[in-house]
Amino acid sequence: MAKDTPQAGAALPPYFNIDPDAALADLADPADTAGFARIAQACTQGRTDLASRGLNDQGAKSLRMFSTWEITRYLIPVAQAHFRRVLKQTPDLPQGRSETEGGAKWFTLDEVLRLRAHFGAQGSKAKNYLPYRPDGLPAKLVAVANFKGGVGKTSTAAHLAMSAALDGYKVLVIDLDSQGSMTSIFGGRVEDEWQTAFPLIARHYGDHLRTENQARAARGEAPQPLDETLSAAMDLSADDLIQSTHWPNIDLIGAQLNLYWAEFQIPVWRMAARGWKLWDALTDRLEADGVLDRYDVVFIDTPPALGYLTINGLAAADILLVPLGASFLEFDSTGRFFDMLYSTFASIEEGENIAARALGQPETAFQWDAVRAVITRYDGAQQGELAALMQAYLGPTLSPHRQDFTALIGQAGEQVNGIYEADYRDFNRETYARGRETFDATYAAFKRLLVGVWRREEQDAARERML
Ligand SMILES: Nc1ncnc2c1ncn2[C@@H]1O[C@H](COP(=O)(O)OP(=O)(O)O)[C@@H](O)[C@H]1O
Ligand SMILES: [Mg+2]
Numbered sequence: 001m002a003k004d005t006p007q008a009g010a011a012l013p014p015y016f017n018i019d020p021d022a023a024l025a026d027l028a029d030p031a032d033t034a035g036f037a038r039i040a041q042a043c044t045q046g047r048t049d050l051a052s053r054g055l056n057d058q059g060a061k062s063l064r065m066f067s068t069w070e071i072t073r074y075l076i077p078v079a080q081a082h083f084r085r086v087l088k089q090t091p092d093l094p095q096g097r098s099e100t101e102g103g104a105k106w107f108t109l110d111e112v113l114r115l116r117a118h119f120g121a122q123g124s125k126a127k128n129y130l131p132y133r134p135d136g137l138p139a140k141l142v143a144v145a146n147f148k149g150g151v152g153k154t155s156t157a158a159h160l161a162m163s164a165a166l167d168g169y170k171v172l173v174i175d176l177d178s179q180g181s182m183t184s185i186f187g188g189r190v191e192d193e194w195q196t197a198f199p200l201i202a203r204h205y206g207d208h209l210r211t212e213n214q215a216r217a218a219r220g221e222a223p224q225p226l227d228e229t230l231s232a233a234m235d236l237s238a239d240d241l242i243q244s245t246h247w248p249n250i251d252l253i254g255a256q257l258n259l260y261w262a263e264f265q266i267p268v269w270r271m272a273a274r275g276w277k278l279w280d281a282l283t284d285r286l287e288a289d290g291v292l293d294r295y296d297v298v299f300i301d302t303p304p305a306l307g308y309l310t311i312n313g314l315a316a317a318d319i320l321l322v323p324l325g326a327s328f329l330e331f332d333s334t335g336r337f338f339d340m341l342y343s344t345f346a347s348i349e350e351g352e353n354i355a356a357r358a359l360g361q362p363e364t365a366f367q368w369d370a371v372r373a374v375i376t377r378y379d380g381a382q383q384g385e386l387a388a389l390m391q392a393y394l395g396p397t398l399s400p401h402r403q404d405f406t407a408l409i410g411q412a413g414e415q416v417n418g419i420y421e422a423d424y425r426d427f428n429r430e431t432y433a434r435g436r437e438t439f440d441a442t443y444a445a446f447k448r449l450l451v452g453v454w455r456r457e458e459q460d461a462a463r464e465r466m467l
């Protein structure tokens with residue numbers, strides 16, 4: 001066989017011999033602007049259709065039930081026989097429902113939470129039925145961020161929120177990504193920016209202007225008027241924005257496309273009032289509105305950009321998680337993300353501290369209880385070497401737990417999101433257990449951080465009281 005003739009039987013690669021006339025015949029007319037509107041319209045229709053398939057008759061998402069097996073295996077660690085005995089002896093407790101005569105008993109998550117409270121109060125103290133939360137300390141805020149898209153920010157934040165809720169924590173999720181993926185996962189309904197975190201930031205700025213105006217009045221200067229937007233925001237608190245979800249102990253501040261407007265509005269406000277600490281807006285408002293007392297953990301999902309919303313979320317965070325895949329490109333861009341974090345926060349500190357030093361005021365220094373990079377979508381067969389290398393370079397900053405790639409995430413179906421919403425009966429029990437294991441381990445690694453930082457704060461508070 002001559003060297004330049006293709007192997008007999010092997011088809012040519014698909015990019016050879018494309019006939020220009022055939023290609024032309026396939027081609028539609030040139031696209032124009034109105035074409036985008038038609039595409040958008042088609043997407044909206046499809047989206048509504050898809051979304052409606054995940055909705056029940058009342059037009060809201062519903063959460064599946066939990067079986068005795070799952071409860072005693074994953075949620076309330078007691079022997080099934082003991083669990084049944086306690087239920088029998090305590091008729092006031094939820095008794096569950098069975099689908100068939102004498103079949104397994106199923107419970108709503110609300111009922112699981114009541115059962116857990118019972119076991120927590122009555123059961124063995126050694127078992128930790130109720131998750132650790134020191135008295136009197138505020139909720140911990142957790143931001144999940146990376147300026148690269150598709151690295152698993154939303155999946156990680158959603159799974160952590162669900163596992164924390166299953167563990168018995170009261171969870172708030174704040175979606176700062178105007179793409180609103182987290183909002184869809186939790187079935188949120190958001191009409192416009194007035195049902196997102198935007199009014200909290202606007203109100204923080206409005207409060208700043210009002211304080212400034214008092215100083216102006218004292219100097220005999222005219223006040224800066226609050227425009228319509230700011231005046232409207234002054235009447236809103238976090239409670240007006242928080243919506244409940246199909247999870248009894250997960251609430252949501254949602255997002256939708258209009259939230260992106262904040263990226264243009266915030267710098268305009270900041271130009272008008274250089275003294276406004278825009279990065280404190282979310283933290284200050286959540287604290288002032290009592291949110292940090294009412295929840296245990298607040299998860300903030302951020303857009304794939306280091307814009308003003310992300311800066312706000314990052315500045316509010318006590319714990320920062322940075323998901324990335326074990327690939328060269330993601331490692332490389334995550335390195336640049338940390339570099340951007342450094343320059344952004346260093347320049348804020350520098351700008352603030354020039355003024356603070358001149359006025360003899362305390363200096364601004366951002367602090368996070370913990371920062372962790374987390375490997376997501378890990379494929380041990382292919383990525384072991386790269387992950388080990390990343391571990392060597394990042395040391396303790398990289399969480400030693402790697403979140404495996406699991407087909408269960410994509411497979412969970414259109415009605416449910418992720419592993420914790422899926423019914424294990426839809427899968428082979430082994431597959432389910434393995435998929436669940438990886439996200440349980442992701443949660444365990446996170447919970448270790450959470451419990452550690454709360455403990456540190458508890459000890460610091462106790463030490464302060466002693467002084
Ligand atoms: N552990 C995982 N195993 C398999 N697929 C995953 C995993 N984590 C995330 N994915 C998938 O990767 C894609 C991007 O994840 P997503 O959480 O939306 O990233 P981001 O919020 O950073 O853009 C999604 O299709 C998601 O289903
Ligand atoms: Mg996302």
